[in-house]
Amino acid sequence: MTLPEYPPLAKASEGEPFYVPCGNEVAMFERCHARGLAVMLKGPTGCGKTRFVEHMAWKLDRPLITVACHDDLSASDLIGRFLIRHDGTVWQDGPLTRAVREGAICYLDEVVEARQDTVVVLHALTDHRRLLPIDKTGELLMAAPGFQLVISYNPGYQRMLKDLKPSTRQRFVAMDLDFPGEDAEAKIVERESGVDAPTSRALVTLARRLRALRDRGLAEVPSTRLLIAAGALCVDGIPVREACLAAIVSPLSDDEALVGAMRDLVDGTFI
Structure with missing residues (x-):
């Protein structure tokens, strides 16, 4: 197996993303990052969840990889897949795998839109193991220092449609965000x-x-x-x-x- 050469991940932003704190969410996120705890952001559409993550990635000086989740998002889309090229077969890391390798913040936006079998691959990353099993290569990847998993969803909109399983929810520190004052x-x-x-x-x-x-x-x-x-x-x-x-x-x-x-x-x- 050949791993392709990746250019280094850019930092989240050269300039500070504008964000107005509404409570103690900044301090809470900083403590979670220091402890390697996964974070779940809950709040209505357009209340600033994505901007908050961008701001925190800048503040913590970490690269940020964002994935917009959808119904067809598969585990392979997150982890990676083999690609056939003219010179042989190469493994292509998915966004989650690359974040794990390089110690980036991986942000899964509206995670409940993804299939349940896709969400399950996150479990080993959200406890003390901080591991990502890659079945297709047989690799057991340990998260690099600085890696953090962040997910978001809108509980009001999803309540009648989809929701996270309790076994998934309890792996995250939940932060409730709302519209600013x-x-x-x-x-x-x-x-x-x-x-x-x-x-x-x-x-x-x-x-x-x-x-x-x-x-x-x-x-x-x-x-x-x-x-x-x-x-x-x-x-x-x-x-x-x-x-x-x-x-x-x-x-x-x-x-x-x-x-x-x-x-x-x-x-x-x-x-």
Whole structure:
């Protein structure tokens, strides 16, 4: 078996990814990394889970490998596979294996979207063994110093669809993230979109009102990400109501009654 030569992994970011802490999540993550503990980030869509991981990879000076999980994600996609080339057969590491070899942070985004038989391969990495068995090569790979496994999922959305097995959940330190407080969220929207402070504050006020519609049938509430998109459109000259309808209301629902209620809230916020 021949292992291909890989270029060294780049560090997560040369500049600090902008992140506003909402609690003690930074200190908690640092302690978990120092102890080699796997971390599970729980929170609604667009609340900043991915940005938080990017920020922590930068802060800890570790490379970051991110995998967007989906229904067809197989164990081979994570671990690797043999490739046939003109000069023979070579083994190609998957993203998880490469992170284990090189001591990177491996972030599995929306892990419950992956098949259960795929999630099982994580188990030996999430306890005291810190091992990755590679059945196809017979290799038993010990995690390099600095390796950390981080997963995320949206428990509210997944509750009626999929969930993690208890045997998997109990292998992680769980950190609950939520949308930032009003002042922090306005600061984030202003910083990330470039919109002025009064409009940023109004967008956050609108989001708070729309999030109250969760109990009236709205499956997903507006994320901070959507507010940033609306703010960016405003900066580029789109009228604020039109920006809100395109970037916030329309992505959330096609139900006429819900869309009508959200339109009313937009009109009431931007009088």
